[in-house]
Amino acid sequence: MLGSSIIVFREVLEAALVITILLAATRGLIGRNRWIGGGVSMGVIGAIIVAFFAGNIADAFEGIGQELFNAGVLFCAVFMLAWHNIWMSSHARELVANLQRVSNDVSTGELPVYFLSIAAGLAVLREGSEIVLFLYGFAASGEGAAQMTLGSILGLVGGIAVGVLLYSGLLRIPTALLFRVTGWLILLLAAGMAATASGYLSQAGLLPSLMPLWNTSEFLSEHSVIGQLLHIMIGYQARPTVIDLGFYFGTLILIGSGMYLISKQKFRQSPALPVN
Amino acid sequence: MKYLIFMIFISFSGLVAAELPIYELSIKDHRFQPDTIEIPAGTKVKLLVKNLDATPEEFESHELNREKIIPGNSEVKIFIGPLDPGEYGFFGEFNEATAQGKIIVK
Numbered sequence: 001m002l003g004s005s006i007i008v009f010r011e012v013l014e015a016a017l018v019i020t021i022l023l024a025a026t027r028g029l030i031g032r033n034r035w036i037g038g039g040v041s042m043g044v045i046g047a048i049i050v051a052f053f054a055g056n057i058a059d060a061f062e063g064i065g066q067e068l069f070n071a072g073v074l075f076c077a078v079f080m081l082a083w084h085n086i087w088m089s090s091h092a093r094e095l096v097a098n099l100q101r102v103s104n105d106v107s108t109g110e111l112p113v114y115f116l117s118i119a120a121g122l123a124v125l126r127e128g129s130e131i132v133l134f135l136y137g138f139a140a141s142g143e144g145a146a147q148m149t150l151g152s153i154l155g156l157v158g159g160i161a162v163g164v165l166l167y168s169g170l171l172r173i174p175t176a177l178l179f180r181v182t183g184w185l186i187l188l189l190a191a192g193m194a195a196t197a198s199g200y201l202s203q204a205g206l207l208p209s210l211m212p213l214w215n216t217s218e219f220l221s222e223h224s225v226i227g228q229l230l231h232i233m234i235g236y237q238a239r240p241t242v243i244d245l246g247f248y249f250g251t252l253i254l255i256g257s258g259m260y261l262i263s264k265q266k267f268r269q270s271p272a273l274p275v276n
Numbered sequence: 277m278k279y280l281i282f283m284i285f286i287s288f289s290g291l292v293a294a295e296l297p298i299y300e301l302s303i304k305d306h307r308f309q310p311d312t313i314e315i316p317a318g319t320k321v322k323l324l325v326k327n328l329d330a331t332p333e334e335f336e337s338h339e340l341n342r343e344k345i346i347p348g349n350s351e352v353k354i355f356i357g358p359l360d361p362g363e364y365g366f367f368g369e370f371n372e373a374t375a376q377g378k379i380i381v382k
Contacts, residue, residue: 007369054332055347063353066344130334133345134370137331140348203342205355209320212341223338239341 004151005158007134010228011127012159015043017232018123020163021189022116024170025084025182028099032113039117043124050125051132067204073126074197080119081190082255085183087112089259092179099175162229185233187255192235194251195244202243212239296355302326303333303346306371314380317361323354333375337366340379357381 019040026032050057050069057065088095088111095111131152138148173181201207217238220227230236235248299321302309306329315321327333327346335344335354346352359381368375 003372054345055350058345058347058350058352066352130345133332133347134334137333137348137370140331199341203344203355209355209357211358211360217338221338237341238338241341 002151004134004138004148005155008131008152008155009158010155011131012156013162013228014232015123015127016159016163017166017229018189019120020167020170021182021185022120023167024173024178025088025186026111026113026116027171027178028175029111029113035113035117036120039120040124043121044128046121046125047128047132050129051136054129054133064204064206067200067206070126071197071200071204073122074193074200077119077122078190078193078197078251080115080122081186081193082251082258084112084115084119085186085190085255086258086262087115088179088183089263090265092183096176096179183259187252187259188234189232190255191248191251192231192233195235195237195240195248198243198247199237202241207243210241210243212241213245215239296320296322298322298324300324300326301377302328303368303375304328306333306368306374308366308368308375308377311377312380313377314382315357315359317381318358320355320357323356324351325354326351331370333371334369335366336369337364339364340366342366343369 019036023032023036026036054066057069059065061068091111135148135152139145170178170181198207202209215238220230220236220238222228222231222236222238227236227238237244240248297315297319299313299315301313301323303325313323325335325344325346327348327350330348332345332347335342335346335352337343340356340359342354342356344352344354356379359379361381364379364381366377366379
């Protein structure tokens with residue numbers, strides 16, 4: 001039972017933290033629950049389909065289909081998060097002003113939430129398909145179905161609970177600062193995802209497998225609770241290679257400079273915008 | 277930096293050559309057979325992992341930074357190395373209690 005709860009917890013946690021950050025980043029937007037919820041639902045359906053075709057995916061592209069699929073899903077999510085952040089860097093000011101003026105509600109028309117909807121769905125897709133496969137294996141072996149179900153529910157509840165905790169923490173951030181904080185969180189999230197994706201590409205043999213630059217696993221393992229939290233939130237890796245670091249900082253710099261350039265341009269166009 | 281470029285070049289040339297040493301292992305009753313594999317240091321190798329069980333398994337190794345799902349009754353390949361001498365553990369995430377193994381690099 002413990003085994004199944006830990007595995008489900010680990011996978012749920014990753015998706016839950018991503019969704020939490022996305023929910024905080026869309027706080028106060030009318031209809032955002034529908035958008036994010038829709039993304040999550042599509043992710044669950046997608047996860048079941050992916051798990052069903054796991055064999056075909058693994059065999060595709062001469063046996064590296066799984067790595068290509070994972071890397072593709074991650075890069076797609078990185079793109080969505082990047083787009084969101086760059087969009088926000090030119091609109092955050094008006095959004096904050098609106099949120100403060102109009103009873104904390106603005107229409108989603110002002111923020112293209114579908115980027116984040118897709119990002120939420122992709123997070124669920126990737127983690128969810130592993131849960132489905134794991135549970136299928138358990139069910140097929142016919143051992144202690146009740147125990148497994150209980151363990152999985154415990155894991156699911158635990159993962160969501162950590163997400164709720166983080167969300168209640170993020171809600172304490174004043175509106176004027178909130179989008180800046182979620183912008184940073186999304187930036188780090190995206191960089192970590194890009195570094196994970198590069199790991200899949202080197203596993204597939206498309207990028208060279210280099211020796212890690214350092215090893216901090218004795219100090220903080222990625223598979224400890226803290227280590228995994230940091231891995232998800234800021235992309236912590238105990239044994240990064242120079243390629244992982246390149247993807248991490250490359251993504252940071254690309255998105256960061258995109259945000260900077262857009263916000264500077266916007267500032268030049270409307271320098272007299274009131275800041276409350 | 278020159279060293280780095282050299283290393284990347286070496287790794288890519290290894291990829292192009294494609295004639296990598298192959299090591300086979302299988303999963304049966306949620307155990308790896310053999311559970312210990314010896315490979316030469318500084319060489320890229322291909323692991324062929326055959327899952328003889330009907331249930332899926334996930335080959336995972338923190339030390340090797342590898343993670344791959346192996347559906348039931350199927351086979352996947354996993355590239356590892358080049359590695360420094362030492363021991364690198366791996367396990368099956370879905371059956372961690374029994375599915376344990378290690379790669380010894382000499």
